[in-house]
Amino acid sequence: MQAKMTIQELLKRKRDKKKITMITAYDYPFAQIVDEAGIDVVLVGDSLGMVVQGLENTLPVTMDEMIYHTRMVSRAAKNALVIGDMPYLSYQISKEDAVRNGGRFLKEGGAQAVKLEGGREVAEAVEAMTRCEIPVMAHIGLTPQAIHRMGGYKVQGRTDEAAQRLVEDAKIMENAGAFALILEAIPADLAGQITGELSIPTIGIGGGPSCDGQVLVIHDVLGLFDRFVPKFVKKYANLKGDALSAVRKYKEEVESGVFPGKEHSF
Ligand code: KIV
Numbered sequence: 001m002q003a004k005m006t007i008q009e010l011l012k013r014k015r016d017k018k019k020i021t022m023i024t025a026y027d028y029p030f031a032q033i034v035d036e037a038g039i040d041v042v043l044v045g046d047s048l049g050m051v052v053q054g055l056e057n058t059l060p061v062t063m064d065e066m067i068y069h070t071r072m073v074s075r076a077a078k079n080a081l082v083i084g085d086m087p088y089l090s091y092q093i094s095k096e097d098a099v100r101n102g103g104r105f106l107k108e109g110g111a112q113a114v115k116l117e118g119g120r121e122v123a124e125a126v127e128a129m130t131r132c133e134i135p136v137m138a139h140i141g142l143t144p145q146a147i148h149r150m151g152g153y154k155v156q157g158r159t160d161e162a163a164q165r166l167v168e169d170a171k172i173m174e175n176a177g178a179f180a181l182i183l184e185a186i187p188a189d190l191a192g193q194i195t196g197e198l199s200i201p202t203i204g205i206g207g208g209p210s211c212d213g214q215v216l217v218i219h220d221v222l223g224l225f226d227r228f229v230p231k232f233v234k235k236y237a238n239l240k241g242d243a244l245s246a247v248r249k250y251k252e253e254v255e256s257g258v259f260p261g262k263e264h265s266f
Helices: 007-016 028-036 063-076 095-107 120-131 144-150 160-176 188-197 239-256
Strands: 020-024 041-044 081-085 113-115 136-141 180-184 202-205 213-216
Touching (some): 007 020, 063 095, 095 120, 120 160, 136 160, 188 202
Parallel strands (some): 020 041, 041 081, 113 136, 136 180, 180 202, 202 213
């Protein structure tokens, strides 16, 4: 039997140069699939605001909603490490808020760690949570909670100055106690540089192949979300198309009297 993934094992993967696999899930059946597939880390991302709740962006997602989804995922994840994503304004206002809300993911959600977005501006929150035994994964580059400041979901770190700032932020996050760092939508060379300069693993999403691991949103991977598809997404299935055909067929068969047949009747 495979053992439950740990943070220590993720750090060892970096040292051993063995890639880390991570994907999002938001409920029991999808988390079960992810776990059975042997994925190392399952992220209950606040991306659920867009791919599950149908919102324009992640900003309205609440702590209570995140805890509700994290509980479902934790129930299914026998082996994968579960990380709860801290929603907008659950950690930015004060470090006390960060500890209280971060702690809820562990106490109520059954997660083993939390993730938050940002660099130097959230360093105090990362330190405070780490001190209270809440392991933190940080996330820099394209940070969707900053959509209004960034003016859209755009590649970050393209100028020398912006790239230098991201290198500094990465080191600040490591020094603050983060056990891993997501690098979203930044040039592959820059992600490679950051990966080489840190002793904690980097997980890329649009960060190129040098990162220590990769993460994607499961609805993108399975072809369930088509409102927009970022360049960094690879679609491994077309479940929306399959589901649409199945439901259309069911409708047709009910209307024509083909379903239910004798085998479905008592
Ligand atoms: O919310 C999310 O799913 C994320 C990942 C895309 C990294 O932050």
